[in-house]
Amino acid sequence: MLADATRLAAHARACGVNARLEVHRRRWHVFHLQAFYLRTAATAIAMLGSFARECVDGAAPAPAAAAATSPAEVPAP
Numbered sequence: 497m498l499a500d501a502t503r504l505a506a507h508a509r510a511c512g513v514n515a516r517l518e519v520h521r522r523r524w525h526v527f528h529l530q531a532f533y534l535r536t537a538a539t540a541i542a543m544l545g546s547f548a549r550e551c552v553d554g555a556a557p558a559p560a561a562a563a564a565t566s567p568a569e570v571p572a573p
Contacts, residue, residue, distance in 0.1 A: 497525065516547050 498519065505517035520527065520540060528544075531537040 514551055518543065 501517060501519075505515045508515040518540070520536060523536065527534060528537045528540050531541050
């Protein structure tokens, strides 16, 4: 799944879409559904909301700048 997500994010950026890929090591596919129990899941949901807010407000980085960034590595405790 990581390889697919990486390719999808790169393709989205190449098409001019603001995209952010965050890799949460040592977490399962839908760990964010456990936000009530896991602080890392709650943080991931908050980061998703922040990115969505930036995109709606027009404050997200320009596609060219986003394309230059690599996937974020978010460590799990």
